[in-house]
Amino acid sequence: MSAASKTGKTENDRLSMICQGIRRAILEGALMPGDRLPEDALGESFGVSRTIARHALGQLAAEGLVELRRNRIATVSAPTPADARDIFDIRVALERQVVQHLAGNLTDSQVAELEAIVDAEHDARHGPDGASIRLATEFHIRLAEMTRKPILTRYVTEICYRAGLSLSSLGRPHSSECAISEHLALIDTIRRGPPEAASQMMADHLEAVASRALLSGEGRQTRDLSAILSPYIGG
Amino acid sequence: MSAASKTGKTENDRLSMICQGIRRAILEGALMPGDRLPEDALGESFGVSRTIARHALGQLAAEGLVELRRNRIATVSAPTPADARDIFDIRVALERQVVQHLAGNLTDSQVAELEAIVDAEHDARHGPDGASIRLATEFHIRLAEMTRKPILTRYVTEICYRAGLSLSSLGRPHSSECAISEHLALIDTIRRGPPEAASQMMADHLEAVASRALLSGEGRQTRDLSAILSPYIGG
DNA sequence: GATGGAGTAATTGGATGCAGAACGAGCAGG
DNA sequence: CCTGCTCGTTCTGCATCCAATTACTCCATC
Numbered sequence: 001m002s003a004a005s006k007t008g009k010t011e012n013d014r015l016s017m018i019c020q021g022i023r024r025a026i027l028e029g030a031l032m033p034g035d036r037l038p039e040d041a042l043g044e045s046f047g048v049s050r051t052i053a054r055h056a057l058g059q060l061a062a063e064g065l066v067e068l069r070r071n072r073i074a075t076v077s078a079p080t081p082a083d084a085r086d087i088f089d090i091r092v093a094l095e096r097q098v099v100q101h102l103a104g105n106l107t108d109s110q111v112a113e114l115e116a117i118v119d120a121e122h123d124a125r126h127g128p129d130g131a132s133i134r135l136a137t138e139f140h141i142r143l144a145e146m147t148r149k150p151i152l153t154r155y156v157t158e159i160c161y162r163a164g165l166s167l168s169s170l171g172r173p174h175s176s177e178c179a180i181s182e183h184l185a186l187i188d189t190i191r192r193g194p195p196e197a198a199s200q201m202m203a204d205h206l207e208a209v210a211s212r213a214l215l216s217g218e219g220r221q222t223r224d225l226s227a228i229l230s231p232y233i234g235g
Numbered sequence: 236m237s238a239a240s241k242t243g244k245t246e247n248d249r250l251s252m253i254c255q256g257i258r259r260a261i262l263e264g265a266l267m268p269g270d271r272l273p274e275d276a277l278g279e280s281f282g283v284s285r286t287i288a289r290h291a292l293g294q295l296a297a298e299g300l301v302e303l304r305r306n307r308i309a310t311v312s313a314p315t316p317a318d319a320r321d322i323f324d325i326r327v328a329l330e331r332q333v334v335q336h337l338a339g340n341l342t343d344s345q346v347a348e349l350e351a352i353v354d355a356e357h358d359a360r361h362g363p364d365g366a367s368i369r370l371a372t373e374f375h376i377r378l379a380e381m382t383r384k385p386i387l388t389r390y391v392t393e394i395c396y397r398a399g400l401s402l403s404s405l406g407r408p409h410s411s412e413c414a415i416s417e418h419l420a421l422i423d424t425i426r427r428g429p430p431e432a433a434s435q436m437m438a439d440h441l442e443a444v445a446s447r448a449l450l451s452g453e454g455r456q457t458r459d460l461s462a463i464l465s466p467y468i469g470g
Numbered sequence: 471g472a473t474g475g476a477g478t479a480a481t482t483g484g485a486t487g488c489a490g491a492a493c494g495a496g497c498a499g500g
Numbered sequence: 501c502c503t504g505c506t507c508g509t510t511c512t513g514c515a516t517c518c519a520a521t522t523a524c525t526c527c528a529t530c
Contacts, residue, residue: 014514038480039481039482048514048515049515050481051516052513052514052515054483055293059293059297062294071521072481073480073482082384083385086384089332090332090390093331094325097324097328149317150321152324155325155390155394162386275511275512283484284484284485287483305491307491307492307493307511307512308493308511
């Protein structure tokens, strides 16, 4: 799925499979912060041995999605509100780059593809929360991929997943209603607009998403103490 | 090898040690793109088994510093000029965030610390290239750390290492001469300046670094094979 | 009923072993 | 002299195994 740069890839890596599976589960809220991810349970779920599961956890920890402490069961990361703020700031910076590179350069088929995603978002707006978040994230990731800049794409993808985790853990149940029309407007502005306008609109959009989801502040009271204390333990 | 190898607490970080060691070796140009990193050799060098070395390679691959292809010996990544351009764009975006958060908020001791690094850069300006790149990178990383935003810091650190790799492989021998005065000016502007000014100065600085180091590389397109392939040979 | 502690089960950290793929030397042929 | 093929060596992919540490349960105690 990631960009194929030069030499053909298509490695049937089981490791990527596991990573992607867990990423999606986290993104959709199926896995919540603090949930435990024991190595052999994981391996058994995915039909591989602990070795692979272990490796996958290492990767996901590097991406900030899971927390790994010595001799302890891996858990889904629990971003603090400060983390979420940090993540969204970075996301704004990166996605501004995306739309600046894209502004005025979208092909018709690309526009169509993006609009198809928004359509799917529209269809899913009354479904489970996870689907909305996943589709909204997909929209942004596809946008990044269209720049054909693999490194930028990688970072945008990563930060989008982290943002998704923040939303599903700290955010209110739902706020995608407005995001849909904003996505449509975004497509249009990117398609024709000057880079600055598109960049600004993306920044406003992401800021709005963050505000709607996170500004509520109280969030939901955490399910257990460890989530509250986790940021203070590791150092 | 002579490290404290007793059981107990501080033995936690063998993996981080390897990662950091390789990162620095790459940053300083001791390891060049295409250099092979066999798991056995790595493990032996660091006095651990393949398992750890393997894990470390996985991490570094996730950071984009090494390339990992199935059943093939890991190699130091070989960024293309396009990759380098991409990396520097991202770096500009991220470091603008850094200075925007920092502008007007630097303490005296922080200023002193940064100036100390620049002093070290000055001392090292006629030494080996690696030292200059390492110190310049350290300057930017410390700057990021001062925001006390761990996630932003992580990304800046990562992108700085990648930029360093690009410089040491694609860049000209020396370009640190001007960077030193620019770093000093940067400190001053961040210390007192408005966020916009500091942000712009950082962008200009990084753009200048990229231009000085990379713009020369554009000229040689398919000139002769040995010149093109020399970075891929590993000598 | 709540608290603290010991013993057992569960889980991770890491090493090793084995199968298979890639690398490279050496040889045959143009 | 250069190109293509074959085969032994090297290296990775992965599973399994053992030691060390943690998590959990149960019981004694306050």
